Amino acid sequence: MTYRLAPIDKSPFAAEREDDFTVIGSVVQRSDARGHVTGRTEFFEDVAPPGLLHLKMHRSARHHARIRGVDLTEALAVPGVVRILTHADIPNNLYTPLKLIGVEPDDEPILAVDKVRYLGEPICAVVAESEAAALEGAARVRVDYEDLPAVFDVEEALAEGAPLVNEYHGRNFFTYEGHHCRRIRFGDVEKAFGQADHVFEWRYESAPIEQAPTETTGCVVIPQADGRLRIHSDTQACFFTLDNTALILGVPFNKLRIVGGTVGGGFGGKVDVIVEPVACVAAMMTDRPVKFVYNRYEEMQVSSPRAAERIYIKDAVMNDGRIIGRKVTLYVDSGAYARHTPYGTTKAAAHMPGPYSIPNVWADCHCVFTNRTPSSAMRGFGVTIGDFALESQMDRVARALSMDPLQLRLLNAYRDGDLKAHRKVAEGTALVEVVQKAAEMVGHELPEAYRRMSSTTREGL
Amino acid sequence: MIQAVHLPESAEAVAVHSARGGWIMGGGTVVMPLVNSGAATRSELVSLRRAGLAGIEVRDGVARIGAAAPLSSVEEHPELAFLRPALRTIASPTIRNLATVGGNLFVEQPYGDLAVCLLALDATCEIAGPAGRRDVPVAEVLASGIAEGEFVTAVVTALPEPGTWYYHKAMRRKLNSASIVTVASVTRTADGVVTSTRIALGGVAPRPVRAVSAERLLRDRPLSPEVLTEAGEAARADTAPFDDAYASAWYRARVLPVHLRRAFAGR
Amino acid sequence: MPSQIVSLVVNGEPREFIARPGVTLLAVLREALGLTAAKRGCAQGSCGTCTVLVDDRPAPACLIAVETVADCSVRTLEGVAVGGNLDEVQSSFVDNFATQCGFCTAGMIMVAEALLDRDPDPSEEDVAEAISGNVCRCTGYRPIMIAILDAARRRRGESVEGIEGTAPARPAEEAVSR
Numbered sequence: 001m002t003y004r005l006a007p008i009d010k011s012p013f014a015a016e017r018e019d020d021f022t023v024i025g026s027v028v029q030r031s032d033a034r035g036h037v038t039g040r041t042e043f044f045e046d047v048a049p050p051g052l053l054h055l056k057m058h059r060s061a062r063h064h065a066r067i068r069g070v071d072l073t074e075a076l077a078v079p080g081v082v083r084i085l086t087h088a089d090i091p092n093n094l095y096t097p098l099k100l101i102g103v104e105p106d107d108e109p110i111l112a113v114d115k116v117r118y119l120g121e122p123i124c125a126v127v128a129e130s131e132a133a134a135l136e137g138a139a140r141v142r143v144d145y146e147d148l149p150a151v152f153d154v155e156e157a158l159a160e161g162a163p164l165v166n167e168y169h170g171r172n173f174f175t176y177e178g179h180h181c182r183r184i185r186f187g188d189v190e191k192a193f194g195q196a197d198h199v200f201e202w203r204y205e206s207a208p209i210e211q212a213p214t215e216t217t218g219c220v221v222i223p224q225a226d227g228r229l230r231i232h233s234d235t236q237a238c239f240f241t242l243d244n245t246a247l248i249l250g251v252p253f254n255k256l257r258i259v260g261g262t263v264g265g266g267f268g269g270k271v272d273v274i275v276e277p278v279a280c281v282a283a284m285m286t287d288r289p290v291k292f293v294y295n296r297y298e299e300m301q302v303s304s305p306r307a308a309e310r311i312y313i314k315d316a317v318m319n320d321g322r323i324i325g326r327k328v329t330l331y332v333d334s335g336a337y338a339r340h341t342p343y344g345t346t347k348a349a350a351h352m353p354g355p356y357s358i359p360n361v362w363a364d365c366h367c368v369f370t371n372r373t374p375s376s377a378m379r380g381f382g383v384t385i386g387d388f389a390l391e392s393q394m395d396r397v398a399r400a401l402s403m404d405p406l407q408l409r410l411l412n413a414y415r416d417g418d419l420k421a422h423r424k425v426a427e428g429t430a431l432v433e434v435v436q437k438a439a440e441m442v443g444h445e446l447p448e449a450y451r452r453m454s455s456t457t458r459e460g461l
Numbered sequence: 462m463i464q465a466v467h468l469p470e471s472a473e474a475v476a477v478h479s480a481r482g483g484w485i486m487g488g489g490t491v492v493m494p495l496v497n498s499g500a501a502t503r504s505e506l507v508s509l510r511r512a513g514l515a516g517i518e519v520r521d522g523v524a525r526i527g528a529a530a531p532l533s534s535v536e537e538h539p540e541l542a543f544l545r546p547a548l549r550t551i552a553s554p555t556i557r558n559l560a561t562v563g564g565n566l567f568v569e570q571p572y573g574d575l576a577v578c579l580l581a582l583d584a585t586c587e588i589a590g591p592a593g594r595r596d597v598p599v600a601e602v603l604a605s606g607i608a609e610g611e612f613v614t615a616v617v618t619a620l621p622e623p624g625t626w627y628y629h630k631a632m633r634r635k636l637n638s639a640s641i642v643t644v645a646s647v648t649r650t651a652d653g654v655v656t657s658t659r660i661a662l663g664g665v666a667p668r669p670v671r672a673v674s675a676e677r678l679l680r681d682r683p684l685s686p687e688v689l690t691e692a693g694e695a696a697r698a699d700t701a702p703f704d705d706a707y708a709s710a711w712y713r714a715r716v717l718p719v720h721l722r723r724a725f726a727g728r
Numbered sequence: 729m730p731s732q733i734v735s736l737v738v739n740g741e742p743r744e745f746i747a748r749p750g751v752t753l754l755a756v757l758r759e760a761l762g763l764t765a766a767k768r769g770c771a772q773g774s775c776g777t778c779t780v781l782v783d784d785r786p787a788p789a790c791l792i793a794v795e796t797v798a799d800c801s802v803r804t805l806e807g808v809a810v811g812g813n814l815d816e817v818q819s820s821f822v823d824n825f826a827t828q829c830g831f832c833t834a835g836m837i838m839v840a841e842a843l844l845d846r847d848p849d850p851s852e853e854d855v856a857e858a859i860s861g862n863v864c865r866c867t868g869y870r871p872i873m874i875a876i877l878d879a880a881r882r883r884r885g886e887s888v889e890g891i892e893g894t895a896p897a898r899p900a901e902e903a904v905s906r
Binding site: 038042130132295296 | 748750758759762763764765766767768769770771772774775777804805806808809814818819821822823825827829830831832833834837863864865866
Binding site: 468 | 750771773779782785786787788791792793795856858860861862
């Protein structure tokens with residue numbers, strides 16, 4: 001069993017190539033490998049400051065409910081429990097992580113106030129001398145709920161009369177500059193459907209996908225002698241976390257220091273600012289180091305997954321395979337809060353109608369609130385599921401036309417200089433060459449006319 | 462929270478702690494995840510690790526396997542080689558170094574493939590408890606459990622005659638995956654037809670079950686693919702499949718005949 | 729029952745510590761003894777990141793109440809490199825790019841050590857079975873299997889194959905400094 005380093009294929013775009021690479025094309029040891037194989041790489045949980053306290057969360061047992069009361073009596077009586085934080089202890093309890101780039105409104109509490117909007121939402125944080133005591137304390141918090149109707153489906157959430165999930169948005173969708181969704185309007189799709197030889201419409205759907213990092217989300221916060229907090233975290237976004245945490249704590253950014261960058265698997269699941277703020281508050285209130293780390297169940301159940309999506313694609317297609325119109329209606333399930341999903345939905349819109357030159361495009365991409373676990377980033381979020389839908393659509397169109405699916409793609413592939421639906425001129429596309437190379441590598445025969453196509457010319461079109 | 466971990470050095474001493482409400486722990490593969498997540502319902506653990514219950518003896522065609530024997534020691538025992546393929550379908554080698562024979566009787570389906578084997582083998586459980594010792598067929602232990610304060614000290618089984626042991630487990634992956642359907646059987650044939658058979662199934666009911674309908678159907682008939690498929694279809698009457706992350710109840714029922722056939726015919 | 733003093737032989741050295749009832753071997757290694765190579769990934773025996781050798785057998789340390797292994801021998805990744813020199817498994821993991829995020833590495837190496845101690849010439853299937861209790865979520869199983877097979881060859885004194893058709897890997901610093 002051996003593997004081979006794939007040689008770089010330098011034949012396409014030979015004239016544009018510069019060959020002064022020092023790393024690409026050669027074998028270079030990973031700079032972190034020695035630390036990994038000796039066990040000396042320091043992950044956040046490898047720090048063990050003296051006097052460490054452990055934080056465990058009491059979480060919502062309901063999908064959607066009003067909180068009538070929280071009783072901490074039994075929890076506080078557990079030996080070893082030091083303190084229990086509620087929303088009243090968090091200086092700026094309401095936030096949204098993308099506020100750093102101007103996204104509004106703040107829509108998510110660090111700890112629930114009067115309502116829970118998804119199963120597993122944090123309500124209060126139990127800080128104790130040992131992990132076992134913190135777990136015991138968290139289990140003994142009593143919450144009195146008044147159940148509210150819940151909604152779990154994006155289209156049901158947008159229907160008339162659906163229960164309102166998130167009052168801060170006022171509607172069950174994120175509003176983009178006054179619009180109910182992210183839109184693309186290019187040409188006239190309805191006219192294209194009238195002119196087309198065929199109209200194909202299909203529906204695609206995905207479930208939420210958990211990133212499932214082997215190292216769970218967590219942090220250790222250590223108060224420093226100079227009054228600052230040192231945060232050891234496995235966040236994938238150190239400065240993003242630092243800035244958001246400072247805003248939530250209401251302290252200047254320079255009062256926090258993040259030690260991070262060593263992540264035991266993230267895959268997008270560790271860009272939310274979810275454990276650090278409450279651990280920092282606990283460390284400030286107790287003046288002791290505090291660890292807050294998800295257990296495996298929390299990682300799977302409450303850490304934000306890749307969003308579920310539902311996508312309708314309707315294509316206007318000519319007999320020769322040219323797609324002259326594409327209408328996309330896309331719903332992204334944000335769960336109960338926005339987090340990174342308004343951005344993911346924008347990415348989804350930006351990705352439509354795929355890497356194809358289609359003269360008439362219409363897209364509505366909705367960021368929808370439901371009572372499901374808030375979704376967020378994961379490897380190409382907003383794009384991956386869209387690609388699944390787009391490429392499935394291409395295969396189905398090809399099949400319906402009895403056409404080679406690669407030829408259908410080559411015929412419609414964007415070329416350098418094409419105006420995309422977003423009014424950007426495409427450059428450096430290379431899709432034609434990639435499809436040709438892939439066909440060659442798998443022994444898929446293409447006719448001469450298709451082998452001669454290029455992303456830099458309009459030959460063969 | 463756990464208040465005490467006891468390490469009794471004899472079955473008698475285990476019985477004392479068990480009678481006081483201690484939680485019997487073999488390898489810890491079931492108990493410790495609950496301890497670690499704060500979900501343990503009892504405060505005292507009673508480890509069997511030093512209780513002298515891990516021995517394996519094979520004499521005169523009968524094996525007596527201590528309840529605290531790790532699955533790996535059964536796997537490695539030269540005279541229990543017929544069980545080796547079955548054991549290698551259970552979890553991973555690292556888990557098999559901890560998980561015990563006794564513990565396997567009490568894990569939830571779709572785990573517990575050794576229990577399925579022991580049911581097919583018509584093994585007997587030696588049980589100790591406040592009321593003394595008793596021997597109980599494994600079928601009874603699997604169906605109705607044991608009394609509060611009791612614990613299994615060993616399982617005893619006759620070794621199957623050469624050529625009479627069959628085992629097959631359908632999994633989502635080749636290694637370390639729970640059962641979709643497990644089939645274990647001791648089946649004797651003469652002149653090309655089945656003279657006696659005992660078939661146990663895992664993965665298709667809340668507990669390991671006997672496929673009595675399939676057993677009835679196979680008697681005096683050849684182990685041909687057609688007859689086996691018929692028997693597998695009949696076996697659905699003996700099951701109560703469930704949905705889980707590995708497979709749906711529908712799927713388990715659908716593929717049961719295929720895997721029952723494969724257990725005997727190999728394909 | 730109060731906490732008690734428990735002893736273990738860890739990487740050949742006798743160690744004593746105070747253990748609360750029910751505390752895991754993993755917590756003791758990491759928190760009491762400062763040996764943090766073994767990781768907590770799931771605390772339920774599913775991921776294998778905490779695998780250590782107990783009396784020479786690999787097992788997840790998160791499933792072991794430490795009192796139950798009192799006086800046993802425990803071997804962790806910290807005990808593998810002698811005098812700062814990587815052993816065959818470690819150097820093979822480096823050379824074959826068998827690490828990515830590094831979180832599964834300690835468990836993978838300990839499983840490999842136990843396998844090679846028992847069987848100096850394992851088959852690909854043997855390696856796959858040996859690591860079947862260890863999750864690599866970066867999904868680098870193939871390089872890990874290659875590295876373990878390569879380590880077996882190195883330990884048997886056979887030539888180091890490395891990656892077919894390429895020059896040996898250069899240290900990262902050298903590539904960057906150019």
